[in-house]
Amino acid sequence: MEKGAVHEQLALVRARVSAPPKPVQPAEDRPVARIAVDLEPPHLDRYFDYAVPAKLAETAQPGVRVRVRFAGRLVDGFLIERCESSDFTGSLVPIERVLSPEPVLSPDLLALARQVADAYSGTLADVLRLVIPPRHAATEAEKPSPRPLGPIQAPDPAPWSAYPGGAGFLGALASGEAPRAVWTVLPNSDAYGALAAAVQATLAGGRGAVVIAATGRDVARIDLALTKALGEGRHVALTADLGAAERYRRWLALSRGQVRAVVGTAAAQFAPIDSLGLVAIWDDADSGHATRLAPYPHAREVLLMRAHQAKAGALIAGYTATAEAAHLVQRHWARPLAAPRAVVRDHTPRVFALNEERGRDRELNPGAVAGHLPPQAIRLAREALAHGPVLVQVPRSGYRPRLACAQCRETARCAHCNGPLAQPGPRQDPKCGWCGRAATPWSCRNCNGVALRSRATGVHRSAEELGRAFPGTLVRESNAARGVIDVVPGEPALVLATPGAEPLADGGYAAALLLDAPEILNLPTLRAAEQAVRRWLGAAALVRPASRGGAVLLCADGTLPAAQAVLRWDPAAFARRELADRTELGYPPSARIAELTGPYPALREILDLADLPDGAQLLGPVPVQRAGEQTERILVRCDRADGARLAKALKSALGVRTAKHGADPVWIRIDPVDLA
Structure with a gap:
């Protein structure tokens, strides 16, 4: 193409780009649409007005998905309402198209989404992604399948x-x-x-x-x-x-x-x-x-x-x-x-702890109480296997999930990244839990020892030990690595499961062994005791009642409050005690806590911008790991009555910072369940 022709083509392209858009005929009725645009920045968490073209007047109804142009790019959104006029004094950009005439966002769902966003310092766009699933056009066009008609009868009480x-x-x-x-x-x-x-x-x-x-x-x-x-x-x-x-x-x-x-x-x-x-x-x-x-x-x-x-x-x-x-x-x-x-007594199994009714075992073997498989557990399993399956709850997955130096008992760590070592299988070398490198050869940084010992026992090794203790007995495993079993037959067998993976047993279990109970109690979270009671009772609830011989051994000190909740089968009393303790210490649900995670300068900027409630306390910063990277965490605590104000203040501060193009991200969580 000649040089002059090229310049002519470029001039035509520039003319098309710079030419003003063709005027769009607006809808006669309610020509303004209020749109919730799917935008990430918190400072843009509001509705934007767009013009409704006449050709979309029928389909552009409240609740439908639309596509609009925002800052030069096409983005999705939801049409919230149609109005007669707008407060915006300039020319309104028209809606590009209606993605579907299906009204998927009802007023009730919109009100709920806004309430959730405000309560958790989030944006409406974030919540709407959770509220409404992605559209599937072919499914939307299907003819609805017929549904049963007629009244539903009142239930049997x-x-x-x-x-x-x-x-x-x-x-x-x-x-x-x-x-x-x-x-x-x-x-x-x-x-x-x-x-x-x-x-x-x-x-x-x-x-x-x-x-x-x-x-x-x-x-x-x-x-x-x-x-x-x-x-x-x-x-x-x-x-x-x-x-x-x-x-x-x-x-x-x-x-x-x-x-x-x-x-x-x-x-x-x-x-x-x-x-x-x-x-x-x-x-x-x-x-x-x-x-x-x-x-x-x-x-x-x-x-x-x-x-x-x-x-x-x-x-x-x-x-x-x-x-x-x-x-x-x-x-x-x-x-x-x-x-x-x-x-309650008629429905529950007999539950006892290691330090109850078994004093003679401690006299014969003082270390038995602390053992992974104490004699009481072996004896109960042997007695119960004559009547049906026995459930064994092991709190940790894997084989030997934590290792230590056999000489000085220090935690064994990787020479490359300082991560903790674990042994994934009986004939496998120890590996780092962080970088995955094999730790062979290995030597202790503290005493130069070269031998390793278990600091915790996983479900695979427990199955191996019980298989040796009960030769000829069927051993089943239910966990994420080997597969979760839903139901086991009522025949004698040892069923080892991690918490939450316990199968149902046909006719109920004859007994349950809750091994290594302190492993759950010692988790570094606010809810460690609550989670321990939940996991123990969840397993014990699968055991036959005491009237049919059902028994549960909790391998823990029975004088602990969490253990007492299981021994007495009184979770409500434990919950009341837990609430009283948290109220005294100023933790949820009696108080509100916001967790801010990110680089410290960004956290400091957010807190300087936030109009926090009177009496709000700052806890931290402390170093934490997020997505494998080292960062900082600060907690903000306030009275429960000030929770809404705290969430609003943090969201507003985050919006101001984002509008100023703050580079480093900050994550905000309100009342996180895994608060350490």
């Missing part, structure tokens, strides 16, 4: 007969009231059936229900109970591991009102339910209920917001109780639902 007030709770749900309860579940009872009955009562009263569990296994069991109670097609199950199409299909069934009940993991906590009548959470002590994406909301808190917003009933259920649940009872926001002590 039999599963609730052991709990005083249980039948009244079901009746209140069925009559449209908003009962709120903290339910301490009896072991060896139809817990999932009782939960399904509560959902059935809610649906029979013409309202919807949301049930949240932390694991897919619990969701599957509740799903089965709901199908049995309601019949096919009356509810859906939502989990994160569903494919994009199926997840969106089930979400649409809820959004369109085809079904009014859902059970799921954290992915279902924002499920769109019309006329919500019940929110329920199973085992709220499970750390899996804390969302791992910004702004890191906890499912229990989200459900309580929904209950308040919709004037719905609420049910916090589990074998144990949290300090947060005890706080709700203390404030009379909820009432306890628990069986009388005589009924």
Whole structure:
């Protein structure tokens, strides 16, 4: 092409780029659209006005997904409302297109998302990513499958007969009231059936229900109970591991009102339910209920917001109780639902600790109490195997997850990165838990010793030791590495599992051994004791009642408060004690704590900009690891009544800093569950 022709083409391109956009004919009715644009920066967490072109007037309705131009680039958003005019004095940019005419963001969901964003110092865009799943166009275009018609009958109150007030709770749900309860579940009872009955009562009263569990296994069991109670097609199950199409299909069934009940993991906590009548959470002590994406909301808190917003009933259920649940009872926001002590004794196995009833073992072997497999455990397992399977809970995965110098007992560390060493298998070399390098040869930096010993025993080595102790006995493992088993038959076998991976046993376990209990108690977190009680009771609840010979050995000092909660099977009393201790020390739920993580100069800038509540305390900074990098952490603590002001102040400060183009990121979490 000649040089003159090239210049002519470039001139045409420049003319097209610099030419003003063609005027767009606006819609006659409500020509202004208020849009929640999907933007990351906190200082842009607000609605923006756009013009509604006449050609989009029919499809551009509140709640639909749209695409708009912002700062020269196309971004997605949600249409919040249509207005007659705008406060903006310039020319409004028109909406580029409506991505789908499906109204996916209802006013109730929008109000909930805004409330969650404000409570957790997050942005509306962050929360909306959790609220609404990605669109699947082919699924959206499908013809809805037919759903069962006809009324739902009131449930049989039999599963609730052991709990005083249980039948009244079901009746209140069925009559449209908003009962709120903290339910301490009896072991060896139809817990999932009782939960399904509560959902059935809610649906029979013409309202919807949301049930949240932390694991897919619990969701599957509740799903089965709901199908049995309601019949096919009356509810859906939502989990994160569903494919994009199926997840969106089930979400649409809820959004369109085809079904009014859902059970799921954290992915279902924002499920769109019309006329919500019940929110329920199973085992709220499970750390899996804390969302791992910004702004890191906890499912229990989200459900309580929904209950308040919709004037719905609420049910916090589990074998144990949290300090947060005890706080709700203390404030009379909820009432306890628990069986009388005589009924509890009829349902629970016999539980004893190492220092109870077994004094003669200590006299014969003073070190037995501290051993990984004390004689009491071996004897109980041998006696119980004659009657059925025996559950063995081992708190650590792997083979030898922690190693130490055999000579000076110092923690064995990697010569390259100073990470802790572990042995992954019986015939494998020790490896670093941080960089993965093999530590051969190895020598202790403290005493130059070359021999290693175990500081902790994992589930694989425990299975090896028990296999030698019980030759000819079937040994099963249930853990993330070897696969989680859902159900085991009622034949004699040793079933070793890490916490949370314990299978159900046909007819219940004859006995359970809770090994290395101090490993859980000594975790460096605020909730170590609470988690210990939850894990021990969760395993013990799978054992037959004492009337059928069921027994549980807790390998811990029975005088500890956490152990006493298990020995007496009184998790509610332990939760009240835990609440009192946290109140005295100024920790959640009696106080609010914000965790700020990032480089110290960035943290200092945020705190200087924030208008913190009067009396707010700063704790730190302390060095922490995040994503493998060394950074700093500061905690901000205030009274519970000032929690909303604290969240607002930090979000505002973060927005100001972002507007100034602060380079280093800062992460904010409100009341983190893993607070060390």
